[in-house]
Amino acid sequence: MNNGKPPVLRVENCTMQFGGVVAVDNFSMEVYKDEIVALIGPNGAGKTTAFNFITGVYEPTNGRVFFEGSLMVANRPQGKMKRFYQGDANAICSDVVRKTPDQITKLGLARTFQNIRLFKGLTVFDNVLAAMHMHLNSNFFMAALKLNRGEEKRMREEAAALLAMQGLYHVKDKIASSLPYGQQRRIEIARALATKPRFLLLDEPAAGMNPQETDELAAFIKKTKEDFNLTVFLIEHHMTLVMDISDRIYVLDFGRKIAEGTPAEIQENEHVIAAYLGVEDAES
Amino acid sequence: MIRLNSKTKLILTVAALGLTMLWFYHLEQNPRANGYLIKILERSAIYAVVAVAMNLMNGFTGLFSLGQAGFMAIGAYTVGILTIPVEARPNVYYISGVAPWLEKIEIHYLAALFLGGLIAAVFAALIGVLILKLRSDYLAIATLGFAEIIRSVIASPQMDTITNGSYGLKKILRFETIYTPFILSAVCIFMMVLILRSSYGRAFLAIREDEVAAEAMGINLFTHKELSFVISSFFTGVAGGLLAMFMGSIDSGTFRVTLTYDILLIVVLGGMGSVSGSVIAAFLVTGGREYLRFFDEPLKIAGVQISLFRPGFRMVIFSALLMIVVLFYRKGIMGDTEFSWDGIANFIYRFLPTGKARRGNGGRDE
Ligand SMILES: Nc1ncnc2c1ncn2[C@@H]1O[C@H](COP(=O)(O)OP(=O)(O)OP(=O)(O)O)[C@@H](O)[C@H]1O
Ligand SMILES: [Mg+2]
Numbered sequence: 041m042n043n044g045k046p047p048v049l050r051v052e053n054c055t056m057q058f059g060g061v062v063a064v065d066n067f068s069m070e071v072y073k074d075e076i077v078a079l080i081g082p083n084g085a086g087k088t089t090a091f092n093f094i095t096g097v098y099e100p101t102n103g104r105v106f107f108e109g110s111l112m113v114a115n116r117p118q119g120k121m122k123r124f125y126q127g128d129a130n131a132i133c134s135d136v137v138r139k140t141p142d143q144i145t146k147l148g149l150a151r152t153f154q155n156i157r158l159f160k161g162l163t164v165f166d167n168v169l170a171a172m173h174m175h176l177n178s179n180f181f182m183a184a185l186k187l188n189r190g191e192e193k194r195m196r197e198e199a200a201a202l203l204a205m206q207g208l209y210h211v212k213d214k215i216a217s218s219l220p221y222g223q224q225r226r227i228e229i230a231r232a233l234a235t236k237p238r239f240l241l242l243d244e245p246a247a248g249m250n251p252q253e254t255d256e257l258a259a260f261i262k263k264t265k266e267d268f269n270l271t272v273f274l275i276e277h278h279m280t281l282v283m284d285i286s287d288r289i290y291v292l293d294f295g296r297k298i299a300e301g302t303p304a305e306i307q308e309n310e311h312v313i314a315a316y317l318g319v320e321d322a323e324s
Numbered sequence: 325m326i327r328l329n330s331k332t333k334l335i336l337t338v339a340a341l342g343l344t345m346l347w348f349y350h351l352e353q354n355p356r357a358n359g360y361l362i363k364i365l366e367r368s369a370i371y372a373v374v375a376v377a378m379n380l381m382n383g384f385t386g387l388f389s390l391g392q393a394g395f396m397a398i399g400a401y402t403v404g405i406l407t408i409p410v411e412a413r414p415n416v417y418y419i420s421g422v423a424p425w426l427e428k429i430e431i432h433y434l435a436a437l438f439l440g441g442l443i444a445a446v447f448a449a450l451i452g453v454l455i456l457k458l459r460s461d462y463l464a465i466a467t468l469g470f471a472e473i474i475r476s477v478i479a480s481p482q483m484d485t486i487t488n489g490s491y492g493l494k495k496i497l498r499f500e501t502i503y504t505p506f507i508l509s510a511v512c513i514f515m516m517v518l519i520l521r522s523s524y525g526r527a528f529l530a531i532r533e534d535e536v537a538a539e540a541m542g543i544n545l546f547t548h549k550e551l552s553f554v555i556s557s558f559f560t561g562v563a564g565g566l567l568a569m570f571m572g573s574i575d576s577g578t579f580r581v582t583l584t585y586d587i588l589l590i591v592v593l594g595g596m597g598s599v600s601g602s603v604i605a606a607f608l609v610t611g612g613r614e615y616l617r618f619f620d621e622p623l624k625i626a627g628v629q630i631s632l633f634r635p636g637f638r639m640v641i642f643s644a645l646l647m648i649v650v651l652f653y654r655k656g657i658m659g660d661t662e663f664s665w666d667g668i669a670n671f672i673y674r675f676l677p678t679g680k681a682r683r684g685n686g687g688r689d690e
Contacts, residue, residue: 140544141536142541142543142544142545151540153537157540159537161529169523169526170526170527173542186518186521
């Protein structure tokens with residue numbers, strides 16, 4: 041898959057502790073351009089936590105994250121954490137780089153949330169427009185005095201085109217929270233796309249969807265990836281979906297990486313079967 | 325749902341504006357008889373500016389700030405100090421005299437209003453760096469504290485030669501015509517509406533709805549909160565300046581916390597997140613407060629003195645009203661929607677007897 045090219049996203053020896061609780065333990069992984077990579081694992085394995093330190097919501101306790109070759113996030117145990125740190129003492133990172141989530145989004149990563157975080161009281165259209173705000177060229181005075189009509193018009197057209205492309209144009213004037221769950225998930229993806237990312241992180245996009253919506257979602261993700269020229273990294277519990285769309289899979293259990301490989305390899309991996317698939321098969 | 329066509333709406337809007345103009349013209353013909361009413365309307369218009377500014381921050385950005393009185397004081401004193409006619413100054417500063425550098429500075433009131441807003445905005449920018457990272461309830465306390473500090477600084481003896489300390493300022497330039505305060509207020513509100521409707525306004529709403537998601541969509545929380553605070557304070561400062569010109573004389577007591585509460589009542593009653601709600605409520609509350617005055621006057625019914633009716637009772641009624649609104653009518657008059665002729669049409673239709681009769685009386689016959 042990598043053809044000797046450097047990865048787009050590289051997570052290096054990352055540990056994330058909440059006080060004494062180790063949510064992610066010395067985790068390393070790579071995602072290469074144009075891949076769809078899945079992160080799976082039982083509940084509480086630390087998947088969302090991994091997303092959160094990649095996107096700047098949390099600072100990892102230790103470790104580095106590179107995006108497109110440059111160091112994006114780095115931290116080492118500091119202050120009180122020095123005492124609590126339970127990770128590998130040899131892997132302690134030397135740099136400290138902090139970026140806020142908005143800075144990371146500006147680098148070209150966009151995400152959705154496990155517990156849908158739309159701007160609930162706003163219309164679908166305004167949700168998308170708000171996500172385009174970061175690309176605004178005109179300064180505050182231009183925008184506030186409506187001297188940027190051209191740009192505002194272009195933003196609206198782009199937002200409309202994006203919604204049309206995602207099959208959501210007909211709900212554009214609905215209040216986001218009034219729509220069914222499955223649709224809200226798709227709107228969240230559309231909103232993430234409005235930031236014009238090169239890398240998309242999806243946290244359980246199929247959660248709360250009915251079987252039919254889930255089937256459609258697989259095609260939707262593949263098509264979106266092609267249309268927008270994206271690299272996709274997703275967390276998902278729904279095994280059929282994961283096996284269908286992923287190029288490679290990482291498996292977390294109790295914060296540790298227990299396996300990585302192609303869907304076929306993962307399905308046969310005995311650690312994974314023991315930790316995860318046995319349980320999950322019964323459900324799906 | 326009734327939907328009026330755009331032509332009808334235009335006609336209604338023009339008619340409403342025309343009628344208002346006519347009414348003002350009529351009021352102005354006889355300023356002596358209508359003076360009281362004009363005063364109430366002027367004060368309402370000025371409060372509307374502060375209420376919309378407060379709403380911009382509290383209702384649209386979701387930052388609960390209670391510093392309004394402080395920023396109004398900054399604007400009011402700026403305008404006061406810079407517009408008192410030079411020849412009147414020895415008379416105003418008769419106790420400690422006026423600072424020599426200030427003695428001869430007198431500027432046009434529009435420049436003074438702008439400067440008042442600007443100074444308020446600079447203060448907001450400075451304290452915003454410190455306090456905007458606080459959680460909402462602490463933010464309210466911190467801004468409240470700031471307003472009190474401003475007030476005591478203004479009243480302190482060290483400031484005597486500038487603010488005339490606790491004696492306050494008199495002979496502040498008055499409005500030239502009765503239209504001036506209304507036009508200036510309308511301009512301020514119009515500018516805030518433009519801001520709220522721009523991409524920045526949408527960013528503010530995004531922050532109000534969900535900070536984590538807003539940040540994940542590339543909206544820098546600090547920059548935008550600071551921006552909202554600065555804009556809100558700028559217009560609050562300008563409105564403070566307008567208030568100074570309206571009152572003609574001010575002292576630090578004018579800008580007590582109760583002033584902030586008055587505005588808060590307007591914002592809550594009008595609806596958090598509704599500009600038109602704030603404007604309507606500003607007129608209702610300010611007018612209502614005056615007409616409720618009769619509660620403060622002794623009342624005799626059939627020769628019996630009703631002891632409740634005495635000075636201060638009005639405020640009790642008012643506070644009770646606020647509590648009722650908060651308990652039973654939390655969304656206020658407008659909720660977070662805006663005024664529209666469609667809304668009015670539907671409202672009237674609901675109360676039309678025919679509309680009700682056709683729907684029957686719910687089958688609960690007597
Ligand atoms: N903010 C936090 N403070 C303290 N502990 C946390 C926090 N966030 C997560 N944790 C803990 O970290 C561990 C991993 O949680 P995480 O949400 O990453 O799991 P997950 O793999 O996403 O699970 P799920 O499949 O249920 O979404 C859990 O034990 C959780 O309780
Ligand atoms: Mg999770």
